[in-house]
Amino acid sequence: MAVEPKKHEMPTQDAKTRARNFKEVALGYTAEVAVAEAKRCLNCKNRPCVDGCPVNIAIPDFISKIKENDFEGAYGVISESSSLPAVCGRVCPQETQCESKCTLGIKFEPVGIGRLERFVSDYHNANFKGEPEIPASNGRKVAVIGSGPSGLTCAGDLAKKGYKVTVFEALHLAGGVLVYGIPEFRLPKSIVQKEVDALKKYGVDVETNVVVGKTITVDELFGQGFEAVFIGSGAGLPRFMGIPGESLKGVYSANEFLTRNNLMKAFNNDSRTPIMHAENVAVVGGGNVAMDAARTALRLGAKNVYIVYRRSMDELPARKEEVEHAEEEGIRFEILRNPVEIIGYNNPDDRRDPRNGFVTGIKVRKCELGEPDEKGRRRPVEIAGSEYVIDVDCVIMAIGTSPNPLIKNTTAGLDVNNHGGIIVEEATGKTSKEGVYAGGDAVTGAATVILAMGAGKQAAKAIDEYLKNKK
Amino acid sequence: MYRIAVKRELNPTVTMMEIEAPLVAAKAQAGQFIILRVDADGERIPLTVAGCDTLKGTVKIIFQVVGGTTMRLNTKKQGEYIQDFVGPLGCPTRTDGIKKVCIVGGGVGCAIALPVAQKFHDLGAEVHSIIGFRNKDLLILEDEFKACSDKLTVMTDDGSYGRKGVVTEPLKEAIEAGENYDEVITIGPLIMMKFVVATTKPYNIPTTVSMNPIMIDGTGMCGGCRLTVGGKTKFACVDGPDFNGFEVDFDEAMARGTMYADFERKEREEFCNLFKKEVK
Incomplete structure (x- = not known):
């Protein structure tokens, strides 16, 4: 059977209508369209798309599940690697990441990986009624500063490993740039809220109205029994x-x-x-x-x-x-x-x-x-x-923005570069200060949601290794 | 949610509240501010800390009932709760090396000036305070200022209490009489601070002003509170709220402060109408 040369179109609100409302622009695939789009995937041997994904989702595997109409199974594959699939399916720049590597894309349009990811997570959010399996607590406390994409990802991964995670958020609502920056018409806030609620089910505490660097310092967090700290405080002062x-x-x-x-x-x-x-x-x-x-x-x-x-x-x-x-x-x-x-x-x-x-x-x-x-x-x-x-x-x-000075000004031993970005070891997010890790815009300056998520993920892995060795 | 432990009216338009916020109370210093929201739909407004009690874990705020949000805040009773309360934000007032200081407060700004005066007093500096109000009915915190000032001058615009006139008159007299202030610190309406700076400048007495521009997050994210200081863009929330008065562009700050004047007027009217309905 010949391959459809083009991606199945994403249904959207009519341009004239949507230009005057704040409802979501893209409406999402139906199950039928999703299965048809999934069937465009060649399931090639090299799987170049996986390397194109900053969190290395097993893309052909979740697409195969869609082909089999096993949408929950597809969600299971994605959630092994991504903590915020409903978010990423909407805001990732797939054309420069996974989809840019797609083998099908050499001759035709690449598989609509982002659209499929969104379909799968929306399906899960609408239909899944069960409770997630809560891992046994290991009793060790980790603090995460900032509840944006890097912080939520890091918190989620650590909670799944049994750590007792507290997320500190400066604003009155969790979500960071996902709630204050990205508009409703591109990322409905109810979706962000669902992701935050899902983390809470894993036992993550979210403390809003706490400005780390002002209300409490990083050193004081260690004094309160937190054994590691992840800084995902985001970008700061507008230019x-x-x-x-x-x-x-x-x-x-x-x-x-x-x-x-x-x-x-x-x-x-x-x-x-x-x-x-x-x-x-x-x-x-x-x-x-x-x-x-x-x-x-x-x-x-x-x-x-x-x-x-x-x-x-x-x-x-x-x-x-x-x-x-x-x-x-x-x-x-x-x-x-x-x-x-x-x-x-x-x-x-x-x-x-x-x-x-x-x-x-x-x-x-x-x-x-x-x-x-x-x-x-x-x-x-x-x-x-x-x-x-x-x-x-x-x-x-x-x-653009330049990094927020509040944490670096109040944390002795935390090195920053001349732009004010926190200096980290790239593969782990480890900073110059013992037990402190960082990622996202606080390190890189303004970048994308998925890169911040990737950094949060790497840091969670590194924090886990650090604490296992520390004992 | 944050409990209002104490509420007291200081005068018909100015209210004091002590809010239970132990983390903030443990940290807040003179010159810093907090941001609060009254209810779930509320806007975030900054208010400078007027004092704290670390034992009770409360932070004192003093506000003038001027706009929709402060009107809503003022309807809350002692024992009730407000939605959000975050801080302390901004940098504390600089005190190092200052042995003799003149604190010049105007109106509700005196509420913020008081902890600054108290701090200098506690540090052993000589404190002269000049506080000004429109009239006797609006006078606040006189006894508190007396307790921490080596010299206190109370001014009213109409002469109904203390001396008649504006705060810059006794300030100029004191300077000319040879009071060698290491620093003048002024907190109040922008126009008053502008004139205080104009008074001290010819004598080159270092003068600190406390700015209170429009703000949203208060943590250095939105840039709404920007000011021009010494020709450069500064953010009151992270670089201030205290600035070198000689360098602040007051005219610009005053203009920016009126950006939402129309909206604020409507909010006030809407709130007043709402209130009338409730009373019926």
Whole structure:
């Protein structure tokens, strides 16, 4: 039988409708479509997809189970390697990971591995009624700082090995970037909550409203009987460009804009947290966070939303699917443009004019692509005299973050690099301080959910070995 | 959930609460702040710590009832609970090497200035305090300031209590009379702090201001609390809330503080209407 050359399409909400609501965009495969998509897998000998997965899920094995209509069996295979399959099936950049290695992809479109992973975990969440098997406790305490993807993964793996794990979260809700950063329309918060609840069933304690480095220090955690600590505190301070006008009213960091909306539910009328409902919005940056911010602004009612990015469409670091979704929804891409100034309203005759100090536009300079930089991406070169103003009333800066200083400032013996990232041994997440491990954005700077999960997983393994040898 | 162990009205618009939060109480120092949410839909608001009792495990907060959230907080009774309470956040007020200090507080800012004055007093420094209010009815914490100050001047705008006038007048007089302050620390409305800085600058007396911008997480994640200090972007939650007053761009901070003025007005009105309904 000939192989279907294309992936089965993911059903989505109609672009016009979804651009005005916060419901999930992608609707997921039905069982029938999932089985048909699974049958596209060649079950090849080399299994290159497994190497493409940062947590090495046995991809052909779970796909084989789908072929046999054994969806719970498929879930069992995935959960051996991944703690958050419903999350990863939605937000992993599969096109640069597992799917980029797929043998079928040499001639045709690769197998829709991410879509299948999502199907399997949604099936499990909807249908599984049993209780997980709780491992016998070994009575040893491990602290995990941060309840984002790396922390949840590390906590889950250690709990499954019998450790008594406590997760400390600074915010009032667990989930880290999965709840404050990634919007509802891409990752419903009910899914994150299910994953957190599942961990609690394994005996993991989650302590919210605890800022490690302030409320309690790493050294004090050891004093309380924790034998190892994993730091997964995430990325921190948002970066700004340093151009004039960044303090005007209507300029947000993407973190603030998304936190107001995702964590604090500002889109909802019952929320007490305000957010600007702007008509024209410019989002500076080209990553997933920029796409999330742009699409959120659109859903809050904006007429025009621009992505301002200094390279071309080919260099956009965002997931391909997010860029496509954004384009379908009507986000406009002002590519090869570099902002030089944000312009604000100023009524010289009336200092009390309420419009004073609010954003009216962003001045950008055109760029062209020059020589590739050290990462191989072509450098943008500004074209002198090419400036023009885009009329906007809101500007969102989505140009990355630098690591949070709270833990490094209060933990003696914890080495950080000159960017402020915690220095670790790559394979284990071991830091310069005895018994302390770290992973995720706190180490790498802003990266992906799955890389953070991979780091959490490696660290859990290393912590287990460390504690077994320590006795 | 965090229990309100004590609630007391200090004046018709200012309330004091002691909240049970032993982890925070064990750590909090003068100059630091907490973030709280009143209920499950609530916004996160920062309030500077007004004192703590490590034995009882309580943290004292003093707030002015100005917006929707502080109105909601003020409806909570002693013995009831608030949803979230996290801290201590920010850096403590710097005290090293300061032997003689002038603390200048304005309005509800005096609640935050008090623990700072007490700390200097406990460290053996000479403490002069100048506290200012709109009128006699709004006066708070006079006895507490008296107890920890070598010299206390109370000012009211309308002269209904203490001396009539603004806080910068006695400050300028003291400086001109030869009081050699190592540091002036000022906490209150932005406009007052701006003028305190304008008063001390000609004499080049180091002046610390305590900033209280709009915040969400308070841990250095969202960037909402950014200020321009010495021409650089700083985050009040992790770099502050205390800053060198000579370097703070007050005009910008004042403008940013009004970003949600419309929303806040609506919130207040909505809350007041809600309250009217409940009373009926």
